[in-house]
Amino acid sequence: MxxxxxxxxxxxxxxxxxxxxxxxxxxxxxxxxxxxxxxxxxxxxxxxxxxxxxxxxxxxxxxxxxxxxxxxxxxxxxxxxxxxxxxxxxxxxxxxxxxxxxxxxxxxxxxxxxxxxxxxxxxxxxxxxxxxxxxxxxxxxxxxxxxxxxxxxxxxxxxxxxxxxxxxxxxxxxxxxxxxxxxxxxxxxxxxxxxxxxxxxxxxxxxxxxxxLGRLFDNLMVGMRAENIKLRGRAVRIVSHIASCDGELASDALEKSDFDIRVAVLVTKGHSPDRAKKILALSNGNLRAALEYRN
The missing domain is CATH 3.40.50.10490 (Glucose-6-phosphate isomerase like protein; domain 1)
Known part of the structure; x- marks a missing residue:
């Protein structure tokens, strides 16, 4: 058949x-x-x-x-x-x-x-x-x-x-x-x-x-690679939204974080980029878990 x-x-x-x-x-x-x-x-x-x-x-x-x-x-x-x-x-x-x-x-x-x-x-x-x-x-x-x-x-x-x-x-x-x-x-x-x-x-x-695998936060692409002008602008808006900060602070955090959105959000919360990466690693890359991390 x-x-x-x-x-x-x-x-x-x-x-x-x-x-x-x-x-x-x-x-x-x-x-x-x-x-x-x-x-x-x-x-x-x-x-x-x-x-x-x-x-x-x-x-x-x-x-x-x-x-x-x-x-x-x-x-x-x-x-x-x-x-x-x-x-x-x-x-x-x-x-x-x-x-x-x-x-x-x-x-x-x-x-x-x-x-x-x-x-x-x-x-x-x-x-x-x-x-x-x-x-x-x-x-x-x-x-x-x-x-x-x-x-x-x-x-x-x-x-x-x-x-x-x-x-x-x-x-x-x-x-x-x-x-x-x-x-x-x-x-x-x-x-x-x-x-x-x-x-x-x-x-x-x-x-x-x-x-x-922790690649979203709400409905936002926090694992996204900001590889062009459009995506870098989107990354700034994502960080600003999650961290409740202005675009200038979000942009600065992204620059310090090699445009890694998840690291940048943690940097806006006062962590150094290296510390932010360690927290993310301990949280299996999940930004929500990383934001709740206490140690």
């Missing part, structure tokens, strides 16, 4: 001859259905986030595995963690079949290469300290399934996300998550509904993980 991501939906017969308005409405409805598919699996995402945070909190790495559209969606989520939350790149691994820079024929063909998955799992020394998120629209991509199997054999915490109810990775992963986003408006085009559902699910999952 064909997977749901490959099904032909008869409602869209003749799509190529529809008016622009009807064509776009159909695509929009497909995107809305994709986002809506995340709602029913929020509990599964919470379970996954808790498992991931336990491994990462103990010094483990976050590993993303995927091929094709699913792999590029995973790559995008991974790339955003550093700037948004200050999560170190040294603790993030992206196993994208064929690599980001591969030629189109190599990129598409690599999803069938199980020996490549075996080599990369070995080369990255995936272990029980790590957490692995594997993503495949069909749930049966050979590269992704093999990588997930090996990661679980090595003791890693494993999460499998797919858009097919009988996807193989759902049974392989410790936490399997089914996104009921299919069938696609353009049959089989998982860059559309499935990709949108995956991106939304990963956004939610990784944000919850980062919150559990």
């Amino acid at each position: 064909a997977s749901r991501t490959e099904d032909f939906d008869s409602r869209f017969a003749g799509l190529d001859q529809w008016s622009d308005a009807d064509f776009l409405m159909a695509l929009w409805e497909g995107q809305m259905r994709a986002v809506a598919s995340v709602g029913p699996i929020l509990g599964d995402l919470a379970t996954a986030a808790n498992g991931i945070a336990r491994r990462l909190g103990g010094g483990g790495r976050l590993v993303y595995v995927g091929a094709g559209t699913s792999g590029t969606v995973a790559w995008q989520d991974a790339k955003e963690l550093g700037g948004t939350f200050g999560w170190p790149e040294s603790h993030t691994i992206v196993m994208l079949a064929g690599g980001v820079q591969s030629a189109p024929n190599e990129f598409n063909g690599a999803e069938d290469d199980t020996s490549l998955a075996e080599r990369e799992i070995s080369q990255n020394n995936i272990s029980e300290n790590d957490a692995v998120i594997a993503i495949a629209a069909s749930g049966a991509t050979p590269y992704t399934v093999r990588a997930l199997e090996l990661a679980r054999d090595r003791g890693a915490f494993t999460v499998g996300i797919c858009n097919n109810q009988d996807g193989k990775i759902l049974g392989v992963a410790e936490t399997g998550i089914f996104l009921d986003s299919a069938p696609e408006v353009v049959a089989g085009s998982t860059r559309m509904g499935a990709g949108t559902a995956q991106k939304a699910a990963l956004n939610i999952l990784s944000t919850l993980v980062m919150n559990k």
Whole structure:
């Protein structure tokens, strides 16, 4: 039986001859259905986030595995963690079949290469300290399934996300998550509904993980890297808000703290930058806990 991501939906017969308005409405409805598919699996995402945070909190790495559209969606989520939350790149691994820079024929063909998955799992020394998120629209991509199997054999915490109810990775992963986003408006085009559902699910999952690791205070990105003019201005506003101080004091504290927002907030409270870093370390990087620290 064909997977749901490959099904032909008869409602869209003749799509190529529809008016622009009807064509776009159909695509929009497909995107809305994709986002809506995340709602029913929020509990599964919470379970996954808790498992991931336990491994990462103990010094483990976050590993993303995927091929094709699913792999590029995973790559995008991974790339955003550093700037948004200050999560170190040294603790993030992206196993994208064929690599980001591969030629189109190599990129598409690599999803069938199980020996490549075996080599990369070995080369990255995936272990029980790590957490692995594997993503495949069909749930049966050979590269992704093999990588997930090996990661679980090595003791890693494993999460499998797919858009097919009988996807193989759902049974392989410790936490399997089914996104009921299919069938696609353009049959089989998982860059559309499935990709949108995956991106939304990963956004939610990784944000919850980062919150559990102390990278948010209220709804503010206190782990953010202030790497440009816009972000430095945002950092000043964040410090000012949390510390209830003016922009000049916040800016001065940030300068003394190498623009580390969490350190800067503690500096506004009278700590030296070195003392602030020590308090944060003792608080596992959690600013709220650091502000309540007494010793």
